[in-house]
Amino acid sequence: MAYLDNTVITVDAVLTKLGRERLSQGTFQITKWALSDDEVDYSLYNAAHPLGSDYYSNIIESMPVLEAIPDETQAMRYKLYTSNAIQLDGRIPELDLSDISTDFTTALVYNGGQSLIFDRSTIKTKTRTNNNGDLTTLGIDEDYVITLFNERAFDAIGGEGLVGVSGPNFGAADPFTTSRASTNRNASNTLVRTLTEDLPRLTLTAREDLTSTITTKIRVFGAKTGATKTFTVTVNS
Amino acid sequence: MAHDGIFHTIEGNEIVVKNVEVTTGLWSGDTGSLVTFETSNTQLGKNNSKYFLNVYKDDPDSDSTAEVQFSLAYGHVSGAGSPTLTQDDASTLATKAVYFQFKNALLDNPEDSVFAFSGSANSDDIYAISIARSRFKSIVDPGNWVLKLSGSNGVFTFIDDSNQTLGLRADGVRTGNRFGVVSGSISSANGTVIESSVDSNSEGYGWFYPQKGIIILNPSAIINTVGFTARATGGPGDVTAGQENTGSATAFTTIADTIAPLEPFTGSLVGNGGNYYDQYNWHGLYRSMVLGADFQARSAEYVSSEHFFIRVASDQANDSNNPTWIDETTGTPSIEEFQYDPKTFITTVGLYNDSNELVAVAKLSRPLEKSQTKEALIRVRLDF
Secondary structure (H helix, E strand, C coil), X not given: CCCCCCCCEEEEXXXXXXXXXXXXXXXXXXXXXXXXXXXXXXXXXXXXXXXXXXXXXXXXXXXXXXXXXCCCCCCXXXXXXXXXXXXXXXXXXXXXCXXXXXXXXXXXXXXXXXXXXXXXXXCEEEEECCCCCCEXXXXXXXXXXXXXCCHHHEEEEECECCCCCCCCCHHHHCCCCCCCCHHHCCCCCCEEEEECCCCCEEEEEECCCCCCXXXXXXXXXXCCCCCEEEEXXXXXX | CEEECCEEECCHHHXXXXXXXXEEECEHHHECXXXXXXXXXXXHCCHHHHCEEEXXXXXXXXXXXXXXXXXXXXXXXXXXXXXXXXXXXXXXXXXXXXXXXXXXXXXXXXXXXXXXXXXXXXXXXEEEEXXXXXXXXXXXXXXXXXXXXXXXXXXXXXXXXXXXXXXXXXXXXXXXXXXXXXXXXXXXXXXXXXEECECCCCCECEEEECCCXXXXXXXXXXXXXXXXXXXXXXXXXXXXXXXXXXXXXXXXXXXXXXXXXXXXXXXXXXXXXXXXXCCCCCHHHHXXXXXXXXXXXXXXXXXXXXXXXXXXXXXXXCEECCHHHEECXXXXXXXXXXXXXXXXXXXXXXXXXXXXXXXXXXEEEEEEEEECCCCEEEEEEEEC
């Protein structure tokens, strides 16, 4: 009689830059988790493995994984989702940001004072349902999480999120008019805002006082589907 | 349990907060035993060498990464071992400053005139071993350090008297501010064995202050037990004759490093050609430690850990946004099998706050297969 497998996988977590900043501010909290499969390339899944189905995933499962990267912008790139929980029924979600641009293959370029606006009503989560590549809007109500990798490139107004301890929570107070001093930016440089039903709009205005051009990235993902789009933006000095 | 697509809200019973004591070897590399005691020619050349000696595990003159393990100091209540102000207007009375510094920092009543050791032994001078803060973290683990000193009477082992049986922490150890230094061992099967708490003159060996990482030794008792070479009063002479030092710390240690441990020089300085020199009285203890060649100790610190139990149900997290999972042309899984039996391979757990900020991240050692027929339980530990 064999022993039952009572193994619990134990892993150590590391704080991200933003986590350490929140800890120092006394606003650190953990309320939810998500999973990702960063580093896994599914083309390594071999359904033609000569030893049969037990070995289809052998290459992937045998692969050692890199250490955690303590940078909130670099980890959790590809999130796992629960299809049934959001009535996707096997369809794969995809973000449509065509209201912002139809071509993200090159950097979006902004001069000082120009704005990049994210609006919950114009960002769409779509699926390809008819196997011909056409996108169909998914009928789910989804918030969107926007991560600006280097918030020194823009002044931000709107969305829901935390700011530095000494800065105003402009998301909750007045999402469209309240700004904040540059001294209240996150030390980690990372700005995270969520477009919600109550705070549906985030305006990023390219800073006019830059002494050198900043090129950075913005990541948008659906808070239910995890559908993600990451693109590059450049703000000229 | 609330699972909303990608985020899972953590319920109260999915978090456990634990404070655990973590002990490690005290010395660099978390080794528990220090057997080499190196010094820095750079530090010896500095003015502060008349106050203390930094001791390293590796030779700092050849290894730039060498770290200070502890400092040795000698203090005298009247400033013996340092030139008087009469002898040298610029004298800073280093040994007196050291004595009063430790008296102020360690005694319950700093206005006490001298250190008093067990056996009612008042001592005008002290040796001080001050362990680097970065090495002992929160506390030098009581009952788990051993210092071997060697002299003309042999090798003697000193420990503290916290009476901590191995594996069983005595009451009050963590709250105690001070323990006695005694001769004995901690390697017995029964734990700590104290051989003697005083020397043959009934003088206590010293005090151990775990929270401060400081061991104060009574030179009289240590010298009487271990056996240091007397340094005759008067002078000037050379070091080998055991007399007054008339050179720099570097010149002094160059000679003294090759001979038996020297007693502190506490007599009146005679000087040499009208010049008076510090006596570097910490050297006898340093030399005795070099010859004893073993200083074992552990650091201890309390680490507050949060344990998050990540329970992934069979129907959860079976689909991925990974571009290689998706055939972007058809909008279906790139692997045909996954269209009716979706699988993913978990590598990363992200911990978020209410604002969807990723505040902590954990990685599995290898990808964990997840499918509709498999559940997963992952315990994520976050130390503070």
